[in-house]
Amino acid sequence: MNEPDTPSQGLPLCPSEALEERGRAHSFDVLQWNQPARAFALRFDGEVVAYLNRCAHVPTEMDWQEGEFLDRDKQYIMCSIHGAVYDPRSGRCVTGMCGRMGLTKITVSEREGQVYWYPSRDTKPAFEE
Numbered sequence: 649m650n651e652p653d654t655p656s657q658g659l660p661l662c663p664s665e666a667l668e669e670r671g672r673a674h675s676f677d678v679l680q681w682n683q684p685a686r687a688f689a690l691r692f693d694g695e696v697v698a699y700l701n702r703c704a705h706v707p708t709e710m711d712w713q714e715g716e717f718l719d720r721d722k723q724y725i726m727c728s729i730h731g732a733v734y735d736p737r738s739g740r741c742v743t744g745m746c747g748r749m750g751l752t753k754i755t756v757s758e759r760e761g762q763v764y765w766y767p768s769r770d771t772k773p774a775f776e777e
């Protein structure tokens with residue numbers, strides 16, 4: 649079910665073909681609690697998942713290089729700062745200094761070759777269209 653303030657159609661994010669299986673993520677700008685923040689979407693086991701690019705240990709961006717979030721074996725999202733490890737499917741902390749915290753999930757969908765994301769009460773588009 650959609651959040652009450654979620655546009656039912658979602659906002660276009662990127663073409664489906666831009667997200668290869670366990671490949672480079674698509675990064676995008678959002679407002680989290682009205683503050684600028686980065687987010688990312690990647691494809692894992694065929695599904696597109698998206699999270700705020702903000703580690704649960706220290707609120708900093710996690711990618712090794714722009715769009716590179718996965719560990720060497722491409723099994724987990726790993727923070728490049730101190731190595732916290734997250735499950736790509738759920739964003740939950742697996743090990744490391746993220747404790748019980750996880751990543752902040754962003755709802756996404758995919759249809760007709762296009763990926764969409766859904767703003768929420770907390771996470772809104774960086775630029776009103």
Ligand code: FES
Nearest residue numbers: 703705727730732
């Ligand atoms: S900032 Fe991510 S593990 Fe420390």
